[in-house]
Each structure stands twice: as structure tokens, then as C-alpha cells.
Amino acid sequence: MSTAQAVSFNCTQCGAGLDALGGGRVQTHVCPYCGAELDAQDGYKVLARFRDMERPETPFDIGMTGTLWDVPFTVIGTIGWVEYHAGRKWEWVDHQLFSPTHGYGWLTVEDGHVSYARKSRRVPSPAGVSDYLIETSENRPRVKLDGQSFVYYGSGVAKPFFIEGEFNYRPTLEDTVRYVSLAGDGAMLDIVEGGGEREYELVQLPDQAALLTSFGVPKGRWPKPRGVHPLEPLRRSPLQLFARNLFLGASALTFVLALILSTFGQTVGRSDEVSVWWGAKVPFEITQGNRLTEIEIWGNADNSWAWFEAELLDEEDEPVAVFERGIEYYTGSDWSEGSQRVRTRLRLPPGRYSLEVGMTEAEVDWTGGNKTSRMRVSVTEGVVSTFWLWWTAVLLGLAGAVFLAHRVYHYSRLMSGSDWSDD
């Protein structure tokens, strides 16, 4: 630790008055006036001199103080980075931060987004992601750190083009840094290699407005975000969350209700399995006149179809209903189509009835099929129609799924800036 107050000294190169804000672990101090790199550990001896550096655009100045998650930090240094690849150029700015309680970290300004990075002393598994792995892997490489999975986002090689202020290491304009960024849930992991060392940094995206306000950045200097930062949270209003929960909950309830109601009913008549040449005759009695009665016809159609005619007679042998229904059933090695059953529902007043069903036509119209030869008929009373409930459950579920699709869309947007290609 060092004294909480800033210590002033004069640049040993140009004599300009400078403030040391960064604590006892600062290694170098680059004078903003003459570009001299001074050894903070050895009487501010001049180590090097950086000339003709183009100042990068950034909303932060050295000496600004603010809070990150209620922890006070001071901006003590600035490094501008540049990366060239395939004829394109990327630039971003890192600001070294210092907190007497939370040590050193970085504020990174890139594409108008400001993120916070801190060193991780714990090592992920695997410990690195090589260029070879990135080039040859079929899927995005992954690493695990403290049980959390991080998936490949981007990589590159960058060089500093501007250095100013205090740092807890010795940066030079000749540095070359290889980085691999991996995206996790709420944090990114950067694997940074340079100078023969490999370091790990955990990156978080603080609330931008709160951060900029806290550091006293005037609104006119607030950076304008371009694109989506890979850590940008999915923001939903309470109303959206309520609607999502309402739709998904109602869909589940409707589904369960339909499932329960579909089990209602009592079999009041059933034929044996008989030859279609004989037909089936089923006498039955209806006692629940306020509910539906379901007539089910089964035939052993096999890659063929069959047509049945049914006649329903009351106690006086007067016809109550006459209807026709067909079945068709086709199968292959890994598919099937149609059904060997057909159902008809009708509302019958209480009383005794007789149902006569016979096959009127049948044909084999698929390779290896068999004509329907056996049939069976059953009658169930007290059936509840669940048709609309099923559809309601599906529609409510689809409405809820829109929100889930929004999450998938959001994730794809987060990864839109990635340099990964599936090719």
C-alpha cells in the first residue's frame, strides 16, 4: 500500500510537474508532456522516450475517479492499441485503473462500449487457445474457469500506439500482444500473451450510464456505441417478463387440463375383434346425455386403406345416425403415416342403442401391403372434447416461445462481432 494522497514530483526529463496516483506497485510513469518513460521504482530515471504518438479518442482522462460496483477507482494510465488484419484496422483504448482496496484493473473503450477487466490468478482449463486450434476446430473452442464455460469470440495481435501515465508493468511501443477473447455468461475471459508471459483477465460490462456519470464524463464526451457488445445483457421490461411468464404458464396449465380431460369417459360397449366379412354389432346404453359419446373403429389396415359404414339404431330399431369413416395406414422402415383407428363423436340422449359397423371397401395401394381383414368397435360415453384446449395450449405456447426466440436472437446478436467462421 502507499499513502492515499497523490504524490507530486517533477519529470526527470522535462521537469513538468506530475502526480503519482497509482500506489506502490506502479512500475513506470510516462510523462504526458515529453513522452519520457520513467522508472517509478528507481527515482523516476528515464527508461525510454516515446515520440510522435497520436492521442486516441477517449472519454476518460488520467486522474478521473469514479466507482465500479461501489468500489472507488482512479484512472492512472492510457494505452491506445491498434490491430491490423486482412487490410482492416481496429483501434481501442485501455485505461489502467487503481483502487487501494481492489488493486489494478483496466477500463477498455472499444466501439463506444466501456468494459472493466481485472487479472485472474486462476488458470482456465485448457490454459490456452492456440491459433492452430482456432483454425482447425470445427466448433468454437471452449475453456472452463471456476466451473464456468467460456466460448471463443475473437483473437488477434495488437500493438500500442500511445502510452501515457502510470502502469503496474513496463509497456513499450514495441510490445506485441496476442489475445484470445472468450465469451461467458456475464463475463468474458481474455487470454493475453506477450513478453513470454501469459495472463488471464476477466472482463465485465458495467452499466454504461452509471459508469460514465460516476467518473464525471460530460455527456458531450460519452462514447457512441457501435454494434452490440458481447456482454450486453438482455433487457426486458417487467411487462414483457410478466407476459412471457403468463403465456408459458397458461400454456402449461391448458396442456395439463387437456391431458386430464382427455382421460374422461367410460366404455359402455365393445365388440370382439372380428372378421370384416361379418361386421361388428355393439349394443350399449347411454346414461350421461349431457356429454359426448365417442365411437371408435379399428381395422388392421397395413399399407392399405379401408372404408366403413356405421348405422346407429335406437330402442325401436329406428336409425339415429348413419355415417361413413375410413382408415389408412402406411409404414416404412423409419416412418409411419395415418392411423388404424378412426373416431366419431356425437351427442346422444339417454337410452339403449345398437351400433352396426361393416367394411364397405378396402384396397392395398402400397408395396407389401395387406388388405384390412379384422376390425373392432368400441363406444365410450361421457367424453369431453379437448380439441380447442389443445389448440389453445399450442397458441399460448407459441406466444411464450416468441420471448424464448428473442433470447436466441439476442445471443446471436451478441456473437455477431465474433471473428469465428463455421467454414
Add this chain to the structure above:
Amino acid sequence: METAEHGCENCGAVLPERFAEARMVTCAHCGSTSVLRDEVFRLAGEGGVIRDAPSLIRLDEEVQVQGQRLMPVGLAQFDYGRGWWDEFWCLDADAAGYWLSADEGDYALEQALPRADWPKRFRPKLGAEVEIGGTAFRVTEAETATCVAVRGAFPEVLEVGESHLYFDLTGPDGEIATHERWDGGEGWSIGRWIDPWEVGGT
């Protein structure tokens, strides 16, 4: 874990004997230090002036370190020239002792390494590598520090003004080991680096 009462030989106030293994305490009233000799605390010197700086750890205030509850009962400050660090002697719920160091956001939690486990053929210089308990460590820092102030109770005698040559060794996955040498003694401790965001009050 309170034990028998002892009085400060300087001012007569009751010394805060905090745990059975305490070998040194400072008087909360006059700041002088007393060390245990022949079952009696004898006046040993001044406790020095504690320097104040923002800290996540405070003496006698329970702290959670990666979910582990610790009570800092002793604080020693070591000056290494361009700054200083705080070294807290902490006890957990089972009265097991830990050294918790805090230096500008660098936190480490260590326990004394039994002499039988001390590494063999250790070369005390920057970059030197050594294996401890099957883990490879490398010396990443070597400094001389002076004990400038003490408060509370400690399991060993720390003299204000005494110089300690220390070597910090870093393991491959957040492990830390420290080798210390001082007049008349040396020791090893081993533990892990702590993320400051995982240090908090209880």
C-alpha cells in the same frame, strides 16, 4: 477463545489475550507490545504507528474470504520501501490460524507450512523454481521489508523494526507460497491468491 487474563507491564491494562497459542499481544491502551515468557507476558517494546489506508479487512471485524469466515485478531504492517502491506493473523471458527495479507488489492491467504514439508534445495532468487507438495512454484518477488507496526495478538513474536527478507512464489493456478528469513529464523507458508471481489464483510 479467551484464556487467563494478563496485565500490560507498561500501563497495567488487561491484555487482550485472544487465543491459546498467542505468543505476542499489543496493549490497546498504550500500544506497547508484550511477549509470552514463562507463561507471563513481558513488555517487549512499542507497537509502532499503524498507517491508515482504505482496506477491506479491519482488525477485530469478521471478514468473509471466498466464503470462509475469518476473524482478524492481529495486524502487522511491513514497509518495503515504496509502500507497505498489512499482514493479518486470522482465526476461523475452529480456531485454525491463517495469515491474510493485503497489499493494494493483492490478497493472499496462507498457512504455515510444517517444517517437514519445506522444499529442499531452494535457491532464494527471482525466477527460481521449486516444488512444494507436488506443485511447481516460481519466485516472482523478492524484497526486504521492515515490520513497522503491530496490533492485536499473534502466534509468534514480531518485533517492530525487525527486517524480513521474503520471497513470494507463485503456483500455476492461483497458489502462493512465501519464504521468509529474519534474524534468528526462517519460515515457509503456503496458500492461495484471493480475488479482492471475493473479500467482504459478514
